[in-house]
Amino acid sequence: MARPAASVMLAAQNASSRMADRHTPFVFDDWYVAAFADELGPQLLARTLLGRGVVMYRDPEGRVVAMEDRCPHRSMPLSAGQLQDGQIVCAYHGMRFNAEGDCVHVPSQATCPRSMGVRTYVTLERGPVVWIWMGENETADPQRLPDQDWLTSGDWETSKGYLPLKASYVRLQENLLDLTHLSFLHARSFGTPDYASAAYETDIGEGHFVVRRNVVPTTLPPVWAEPTGIKGQGQAARIVRSEFRSPGMHEVSVSFHDCTLPETDRPTFRIRTAHLPTPETATSTHYFVVHGRDFAQHDKAMTRFMHEQLFVAFQEDVDGLALQETVLARTPPQELYEFSVGADGPSVAMRRYLLARANAQGSTDASRRVL
Ligand code: FES
Ligand SMILES: [Fe+2]
Known part of the structure; x- marks a missing residue:
């Protein structure tokens, strides 16, 4: 079959249109990573988040300040x-704004315009x-912040990194729930041939999507074999x-153990990775990553080794998703169809959940349009 029949393509198109994609408005009512904590200090950091320009800094007490990166006078980026002293002085006409965003000084007159x-x-900050x-x-609802004790407990050795992704965050979220790609996109890094066909279970509920995959027995790639010492074939x-x-x-979350040792006498090695995608525009994403392990906590050489190996693999996702986005951009919408498998x-x-969240918040609000 060179090309599916028109009716089949239409069915695939209709199914795709019920899922979030690069055209779906962002989900604003939620928490996203704006920056790593150590990126912020007594200097201005500009970043586009969900299509909006945001400027961030720490005030003299170390508190994080984030505000729209636009002067309300004549729209100069703040x-x-x-x-200066925890306040921003605009580069154009020198108006000054405090950490609450209030205008506190206009050089050309004695008072600030009301409500400016x-x-x-x-x-x-977590x-x-x-x-x-x-x-x-x-x-703003702190209860919506995903539980992340391991990131703050100090019991896990962590490393972190940032990858600029030239693709929609929707496609990154999709990639992360579909680990069959490890055998192919990551064949040269942390994938193994048996991964794609390994048994898996899913748990799907409202806003709750989990995949469990047991790859047993398997051979570990170097990024896991070296730190765990489980190096034998299978x-x-x-x-x-x-x-x-x-x-x-x-x-x-991943756990590794040596299948050749008795259950009562074998260590379990656990690692976790927080993938933290923040949409920049409809087709670009700030991809923050924090990786942790609960063993060999103070072995900095191991941390460096794992970090380097892992970020080679994450870069494979970034490169692959950018290629995918290029194809999506050049395909006329009426010709775009994608089939899904189990x-x-x-x-x-x-993706249906993201679409429902986006639609529920009012897509007619012009300020929420996808850029
Ligand atoms: S544009 Fe900022 S002070 Fe005029
Ligand atoms: Fe991947």
């Missing part, structure tokens, strides 16, 4: 200005990351739990 100010955002609520400030168990936590967080079940459900 990030082009100067930070800049929109600020609610932020939460361990290595700073989260930002991109919806209205009154709706000697290892690799038990993976992959969970969508929110539009801005996906968590992968393993896509959780990601299809997740």
Whole structure:
């Protein structure tokens, strides 16, 4: 079959149109990583988050400030200005704004215009990351922040990194729930041939999408074989739990053990990875990653080794998703169809959920359009 019949293509198109994609408005009412905590200090950092320009810094007390990166006078980016005593001085006409976004000084007159100010955002600092609520400030709900004790407990040795991704965050979230790609896209890094066909279970509910995959027995690639010491052919168990936590967080938990040792006498090695995608534009994403392990906590050489190997693999996702986005961009919408298979079940459900969340918040609001 060179090309499916028109009716089949139409059915595939219709199925795709019920899922979030690069044209779907962002989900604003949620938490996203705005920056790593150590990126923020007494200097201005500009970043586009969910299509909006945001400028961030720390005030003299170390508190994180985030506000719209646009001067309310004549729309100069505030990030082009100067930070003085925790206040931004606009680069154009020198108006000054405090950490609450209020205008506190206009050089050409004695008083500020009434109600002149800049929109600020609610932020939460948790361990290595700073989260930002991109919806209205009154709706900011700390309860919606995904539980992430391991990131802040100190019991896990962590490393972190950032990857600029030239693709929609939807496709990254899809990639993370579909681990069959490890055998192919990651064939030269942390994938193994048996991964794609290994038994798996799914758990799908409202906003809850989990895939468990037991790759047993298997051979570990160097990134896991070296730190665990489980190096024999077909000697290892690799038990993976992959969970969508929110539009801005996906968590992968993996445990490894040596299958040749008795159950009562074998160590278990656990690793976790927080994948933290924050949409930049419709087709670009800030991809923050924090990786952790619960063994050999103070072995910095091991941390370096694992970090380097892992980020080679994550770069394979970034490169692959950018290629995919290029094809999506050049395919006329009326000709775009995609078929799903059984393993896509959780990601299809997740993309439907994102679409429902986006539609529920009012797609007619012009300020929420996808850029
Ligand atoms: S544009 Fe900022 S002070 Fe005029
Ligand atoms: Fe991947």
